[in-house]
Amino acid sequence: MTAQVAGAPGGSPGTPPALEAAGLSCRFGGLLAVREVSLRVAPGARFGVIGPNGAGKTTLFNVLSGELRPASGTVRLHGRDVTRLSPPRRAALGLGRTFQITRLFTDLTVRENLTLAVHGLSRSKLQPLRPWRSYRKDQRRAEDLAASFGLGSRLERRPRELSHGELRELEVLLALAAQPRVLLLDEPAAGLSPAERVDIQALIKRLDPALTLVVIEHDMNVLREVVDWIAVLHHGQLVTEGPTAEVQRHPAVRELYLGTGGAGRAAGGGER
Amino acid sequence: MTEFIVQTINGLTLAGVIFLVSSGFTLIFGVMRVTSLAHGAIFLLGGYVAYSVIQHLHNFFWGLAAGTVAMGALGLLVERGLLPLLRRSEMAELLATLGLVYVIDDVSLAIWGGNPLNITLPGVLNDSTTLPYRGIVYPNERFFILGVSVAVAVALYLLLRRTRVGAIIRAGVDDRDMVSALGINVRVVFSAVFVLGAALAGFAGVLGVPIVGLATGNDTTILLLALAVVVIGGLGSYEGAILGSIIIALADTYGTAYFPAVSYSVLFIPLVVILLVRPQGLLGRRAAI
Amino acid sequence: MSGAPGRLRAAASSAPARRVLAGADMAAWPVLSLAALAVGAYFLLSGTYLSTIFEDVLIYAIAAMGLDFLGGYGGLVSLGQAGFLGLGAYGVGIAEVHGFGPWAAVGIAIGVVIGFAAVTGVVAVRVSGITYVIITLAIGQILWGLSYQWTSLTGGDNGIPVTTAPSLGPLHLSDQQTLRAATLVVFLVAFGLLMLMVRSPFGLSLRGMKSNERRLRALGYQTAIQRYLGYLVASVFAGIAGILYVFANLLVSPSTLEFSQDGYLVLMVILGGLASIWGPVLGAVVIVLFQQEVSIYLSRWQTLMGAVFIAAVIFTPDGIAGLVKAARGALHRAATAAGPGPAALAADLGASPPGPAPAPQTGPDPDLIPRRAGTDIPNERPLRGRGAP
Numbered sequence: 001m002t003a004q005v006a007g008a009p010g011g012s013p014g015t016p017p018a019l020e021a022a023g024l025s026c027r028f029g030g031l032l033a034v035r036e037v038s039l040r041v042a043p044g045a046r047f048g049v050i051g052p053n054g055a056g057k058t059t060l061f062n063v064l065s066g067e068l069r070p071a072s073g074t075v076r077l078h079g080r081d082v083t084r085l086s087p088p089r090r091a092a093l094g095l096g097r098t099f100q101i102t103r104l105f106t107d108l109t110v111r112e113n114l115t116l117a118v119h120g121l122s123r124s125k126l127q128p129l130r131p132w133r134s135y136r137k138d139q140r141r142a143e144d145l146a147a148s149f150g151l152g153s154r155l156e157r158r159p160r161e162l163s164h165g166e167l168r169e170l171e172v173l174l175a176l177a178a179q180p181r182v183l184l185l186d187e188p189a190a191g192l193s194p195a196e197r198v199d200i201q202a203l204i205k206r207l208d209p210a211l212t213l214v215v216i217e218h219d220m221n222v223l224r225e226v227v228d229w230i231a232v233l234h235h236g237q238l239v240t241e242g243p244t245a246e247v248q249r250h251p252a253v254r255e256l257y258l259g260t261g262g263a264g265r266a267a268g269g270g271e272r
Numbered sequence: 273m274t275e276f277i278v279q280t281i282n283g284l285t286l287a288g289v290i291f292l293v294s295s296g297f298t299l300i301f302g303v304m305r306v307t308s309l310a311h312g313a314i315f316l317l318g319g320y321v322a323y324s325v326i327q328h329l330h331n332f333f334w335g336l337a338a339g340t341v342a343m344g345a346l347g348l349l350v351e352r353g354l355l356p357l358l359r360r361s362e363m364a365e366l367l368a369t370l371g372l373v374y375v376i377d378d379v380s381l382a383i384w385g386g387n388p389l390n391i392t393l394p395g396v397l398n399d400s401t402t403l404p405y406r407g408i409v410y411p412n413e414r415f416f417i418l419g420v421s422v423a424v425a426v427a428l429y430l431l432l433r434r435t436r437v438g439a440i441i442r443a444g445v446d447d448r449d450m451v452s453a454l455g456i457n458v459r460v461v462f463s464a465v466f467v468l469g470a471a472l473a474g475f476a477g478v479l480g481v482p483i484v485g486l487a488t489g490n491d492t493t494i495l496l497l498a499l500a501v502v503v504i505g506g507l508g509s510y511e512g513a514i515l516g517s518i519i520i521a522l523a524d525t526y527g528t529a530y531f532p533a534v535s536y537s538v539l540f541i542p543l544v545v546i547l548l549v550r551p552q553g554l555l556g557r558r559a560a561i
Numbered sequence: 562m563s564g565a566p567g568r569l570r571a572a573a574s575s576a577p578a579r580r581v582l583a584g585a586d587m588a589a590w591p592v593l594s595l596a597a598l599a600v601g602a603y604f605l606l607s608g609t610y611l612s613t614i615f616e617d618v619l620i621y622a623i624a625a626m627g628l629d630f631l632g633g634y635g636g637l638v639s640l641g642q643a644g645f646l647g648l649g650a651y652g653v654g655i656a657e658v659h660g661f662g663p664w665a666a667v668g669i670a671i672g673v674v675i676g677f678a679a680v681t682g683v684v685a686v687r688v689s690g691i692t693y694v695i696i697t698l699a700i701g702q703i704l705w706g707l708s709y710q711w712t713s714l715t716g717g718d719n720g721i722p723v724t725t726a727p728s729l730g731p732l733h734l735s736d737q738q739t740l741r742a743a744t745l746v747v748f749l750v751a752f753g754l755l756m757l758m759v760r761s762p763f764g765l766s767l768r769g770m771k772s773n774e775r776r777l778r779a780l781g782y783q784t785a786i787q788r789y790l791g792y793l794v795a796s797v798f799a800g801i802a803g804i805l806y807v808f809a810n811l812l813v814s815p816s817t818l819e820f821s822q823d824g825y826l827v828l829m830v831i832l833g834g835l836a837s838i839w840g841p842v843l844g845a846v847v848i849v850l851f852q853q854e855v856s857i858y859l860s861r862w863q864t865l866m867g868a869v870f871i872a873a874v875i876f877t878p879d880g881i882a883g884l885v886k887a888a889r890g891a892l893h894r895a896a897t898a899a900g901p902g903p904a905a906l907a908a909d910l911g912a913s914p915p916g917p918a919p920a921p922q923t924g925p926d927p928d929l930i931p932r933r934a935g936t937d938i939p940n941e942r943p944l945r946g947r948g949a950p
Contacts, residue, residue: 301691307695344677358875368825371874375867378863380863465698492702492820496699503695533713536702536703537707
């Protein structure tokens with residue numbers, strides 16, 4: 001059943017969805033990577049997007065965050081049309097995202113990484129004369145953020161010295177430091193060992209309930225722990241969506257996953 | 273009007289020479305992501321080598337061959353000897369070619385001096401023809417240059433579009449890693465492209481002497497023109513080099529003829545406009561970053 | 562490479578020795594900086610032949626520092642800075658020819674530089690990487706073309722002689738000694754500004770832009786604004802250098818802006834060390850020495866300079882500043898021989914030492930080390946300059 005069913009749990013009537021995509025289509029490298037996808041994510045929702053590799057999930061995120069222009073359709077953030085806005089403008093409106101391939105400032109220390117994130121939406125980022133270390137409040141925020149997620153002792157290290165799990169955590173912290181209202185997490189568990197995956201799940205579950213989360217994963221085991229509602233993407237199209245438990249049992253979903261070798265694992269899994 | 277036609281033909285002949293330099297540059301960039309800032313110096317050195325050969329052998333075509341082959345050999349030397357040391361870092365390669373400019377320029381200055389030199393074309397090419405249209409008298413050498421440029425351009429086009437080697441080169445521009453994954457010896461392709469690009473620059477350096485002369489300082493001018501061409505046409509695009517060469521050469525020629533006080537600067541106006549409107553160049557397919 | 566650190570390690574294994582070395586390491590930078598400054602100032606004001614050399618060094622260092630801020634820290638290498646230097650110089654010259662007093666001429670020159678940078682910056686910020694190099698080269702050459710061809714305004718090839726230097730009360734900058742002292746002051750101000758800017762949020766954002774622009778944008782940074790401002794800063798630095806230049810040389814001509822001059826400035830920054838505060842100064846020293854001293858003994862000095870530059874790009878991408886840092890690294894490791902593993906040490910070296918020190922960037926310049934396409938996680942590449950076995 002290929003439903004463009006709009007729906008998501010929660011949200012009071014009259015409040016616009018935190019994030020809404022309507023009829024999004026996007027070309028990527030000559031093919032239609034996203035076809036007529038519509039989603040509605042209520043404020044505070046825990047929304048998951050799952051699909052095998054190549055299903056168009058990251059492309060969808062790239063359109064939602066503004067890095068790609070859709071061929072058609074619109075994106076709305078808290079009711080406001082942001083389809084034409086660049087990523088920095090969307091960030092200013094409260095949209096944050098992480099990347100599937102860790103995108104950190106690799107030549108800078110963890111502290112400097114977080115400092116950049118903390119200053120991101122304030123006017124001080126263009127201040128050319130005052131040392132950034134002297135912004136005590138912002139530095140404390142960076143330190144607290146790092147400490148509350150276990151990176152407090154790593155502040156002066158560079159990314160190349162962190163473990164992969166710590167890198168993925170830092171990836172999320174950077175997005176959090178900008179205090180987003182809607183956070184897109186692109187395969188947060190990518191490349192993590194089972195133990196590290198537990199850590200990242202715990203991190204996600206500890207996030208502020210008021211924060212709207214949209215999580216991409218291709219591993220159902222990870223996703224079902226952290227989201228209440230899942231949309232399934234395949235070949236760029238929305239195959240189905242619904243509460244986690246229902247989607248898990250959905251025949252089309254089982255076929256996608258069981259058919260490619262093992263429940264809950266899609267082809268080309270994440271451990272590589 | 274007559275003046276305008278003459279200037280236009282002047283512009284087109286210049287376009288031919290610039291195209292020869294730019295096509296090599298854009299292919300090298302497209303396939304290898306190397307920005308050869310030394311291309312202007314190679315152009316100049318090719319002309320100088322030909323000059324010396326012609327002084328001894330009194331034959332233009334031997335000079336032309338010598339300039340081309342010598343620069344191709346220099347290209348091989350650079351590609352095999354220098355570039356591998358730079359670990360395929362694009363900025364490092366660009367900077368190394370910058371250093372090479374100082375070396376080549378200084379050595380050329382030492383050998384050939386700073387005064388302008390001249391190469392004369394043989395026989396009938398030295399004369400002028402009276403065109404049937406309005407009785408315009410136009411030098412033959414320019415027709416020769418234009419004709420040869422067009423011939424080479426066509427030959428290159430056929431090479432790129434109709435041969436297997438050309439397909440590999442075009443694929444390399446598109447996706448270098450894929451070409452390597454297909455089992456094709458990328459090293460050989462790289463060397464071949466660099467040698468071809470350098471040889472083209474050397475060839476242009478000889479051919480272009482009647483138009484741009486042969487003197488120190490030319491290398492900078494030609495480099496700037498070639499850079500303008502490839503940015504306008506799109507880095508890596510062969511057809512873009514053709515289009516860009518025509519635009520830049522005509523801009524330069526008309527500028528010199530009608531706005532001499534600012535001609536050199538006016539030249540860069542198309543560059544600026546294109547960059548504002550379409551940063552990847554007219555025919556560039558991806559962002560030229 | 563294992564011999565020297567091994568011996569040092571043995572010698573430094575005693576605790577007192579370790580403390581001394583660590584202390585020396587900490588004190589080294591401020592002491593060395595002041596010493597270098599004192600030596601330089603002495604020669605500058607000595608009124609000897611060396612004075613002109615040091616004066617040139619300071620002037621070019623100012624322009625190189627601006628280039629380093631934009632190119633080294635921000636990753637946008639400009640091959641057109643000589644154009645702005647020339648623009649500053651010509652601004653003064655042309656203003657004086659038209660009857661303006663020297664201070665007015667200085668003001669006009671600065672205004673022209675800012676104006677031209679403001680306009681051309683709009684184009685320059687649309688591109689980055691290699692295209693940026695090309696477009697800045699073109700902008701610099703546009704200025705050269707104007708200086709050469711617009712003879713009614715610029716005097717063409719002959720250039721413009723400048724006769725009147727400004728005066729500040731009893732200080733007449735027409736006196737060469739006074740001018741040199743003023744140049745030193747301007748240099749120190751520029752140096753101080755660079756230090757402040759590098760450590761500011763704006764400077765950090767430039768480093769972030771060089772490191773991962775896409776991520777920076779996702780965090781809310783309008784990187785076009787940063788590029789634009791960085792471009793303005795670099796241009797103003799070069800323009801000010803140009804103003805000092807024209808009062809020192811009493812002449813400006815098209816040769817001031819030709820391509821080789823653009824190249825020299827880039828050479829200075831690369832040789833000295835990208836993304837370091839002292840680097841541009843060290844690079845200026847080397848290049849000016851080549852131009853003034855080596856040229857006396859060797860007519861083919863440009864060939865040698867080009868070869869040295871190529872060697873630097875191949876072997877020491879972090880330039881002289883990088884070599885110095887590597888030496889400090891070896892000393893530090895010897896002093897803390899029984900300490901934690903190399904990774905932690907590397908991190909310690911990365912922390913900013915107190916006092917005027919080069920900005921915290923240890924390890925290879927990411928711009929000069931290849932990146933595997935598609936990955937942003939650092940590769941397993943050996944850390945250069947660590948004396949690794």
